[in-house]
Amino acid sequence: MKLKEGFVLREVAGDIVVIPSGDTLDLNMMITLNETGRFLWTRLEAGAEKQELVQALTQEYEVSAQDAEQHVENFVAKLNENGLLA
Amino acid sequence: MERYYKIAGLTVVMDTFGVTQERAEKYQCVPTDTVDMRVTSNWETVKDKHPGYDANTGEYMSTAANFYRQLLDFEGMMLHSSTVVVDGFAYCFTADSGTGKSTHTGLWLQEFGERAYILNDDKPALRREDGVWYAYGTPWSGKHDISVDERVPLGGIACLSRAAENTIRPFSGTAAIGAIFKQLNRPRSPEYRMKLLELLDKLIREVPVWQLCCNMEPEAARVAYAAMSNKGKDLEG
Numbered sequence: 001m002k003l004k005e006g007f008v009l010r011e012v013a014g015d016i017v018v019i020p021s022g023d024t025l026d027l028n029m030m031i032t033l034n035e036t037g038r039f040l041w042t043r044l045e046a047g048a049e050k051q052e053l054v055q056a057l058t059q060e061y062e063v064s065a066q067d068a069e070q071h072v073e074n075f076v077a078k079l080n081e082n083g084l085l086a
Numbered sequence: 087m088e089r090y091y092k093i094a095g096l097t098v099v100m101d102t103f104g105v106t107q108e109r110a111e112k113y114q115c116v117p118t119d120t121v122d123m124r125v126t127s128n129w130e131t132v133k134d135k136h137p138g139y140d141a142n143t144g145e146y147m148s149t150a151a152n153f154y155r156q157l158l159d160f161e162g163m164m165l166h167s168s169t170v171v172v173d174g175f176a177y178c179f180t181a182d183s184g185t186g187k188s189t190h191t192g193l194w195l196q197e198f199g200e201r202a203y204i205l206n207d208d209k210p211a212l213r214r215e216d217g218v219w220y221a222y223g224t225p226w227s228g229k230h231d232i233s234v235d236e237r238v239p240l241g242g243i244a245c246l247s248r249a250a251e252n253t254i255r256p257f258s259g260t261a262a263i264g265a266i267f268k269q270l271n272r273p274r275s276p277e278y279r280m281k282l283l284e285l286l287d288k289l290i291r292e293v294p295v296w297q298l299c300c301n302m303e304p305e306a307a308r309v310a311y312a313a314m315s316n317k318g319k320d321l322e323g
Contacts, residue, residue, distance in 0.1 A: 006276060008276050008279045008280050008283065010280060010283040010284065010287070011287065012263050012283055012286050012287045012290065013258070013262075013263060013286075013287055013290040013291050014259075015259065015260050015263055017263060017267075017283060019267075019279055019283065021274055021275060021276040021279040022274060022275070022276065023274060027272055027274065028268060028272075030263070030264055030267050030268070032260045032263075
């Protein structure tokens, strides 16, 4: 699983903002993430698979494997809906 | 022919033609040894992408995009807005085209008479210099070419939308970031997109941002001015 290339992530006035760059993505798009979202996003950028994301979540946050899995599923579904996955 | 200009406090070299050259005329300066920026144009490409554009429009859009992208190297950017000056402070009104930015600043001109003028009616440069934000008139100033070659301290930014009643309130968070972001010049490269976010971060932290819902009556200008000129605080007690 991979994010499309060319996203730029930065905190803007307290919000975590992701915008696309380059020639292929919709440059009008702006996404905001919460803390968990950023946590998962940066790992996805590094090429993590779903199972690794679940593991990372359970290690970083006090959350059961089942909840973590649900969370990752929802997150990935949202990325997919918005056409952010390669 | 290459000409020298002083735009947004920078020495700019530009070889342009037609409308862009005419509008840039009042920004022209004598050639100097040091140049901050060379503006390049690819108006043919812009024109090809937008079949409705003629050469003049292509050149205008292309030079604007190039100038404002490079401006990011100098802590500056473009905010698509009609920017009015009253009593020495600049107030930017930003919104999608057709919302009524110029109509609103027109009400300010009526209301404040000689105390007010338009600095740039469409694409002012906003620049952060020694930690202070300023608005500049530039040659890229919209349909009617209303711009003044001046630097004015930035008093605030209002995101404008139409409403029956006039209300204004401080604007922050994701909605404010989104509303301003879509009215900025947005270069394509990751490097410049990151610079844009860095500068947007500072802008929103350092400059008052307002959400203005307004109609087209003179009261709209009074309501906006009362809050944005900081006199609103007195009214609220």
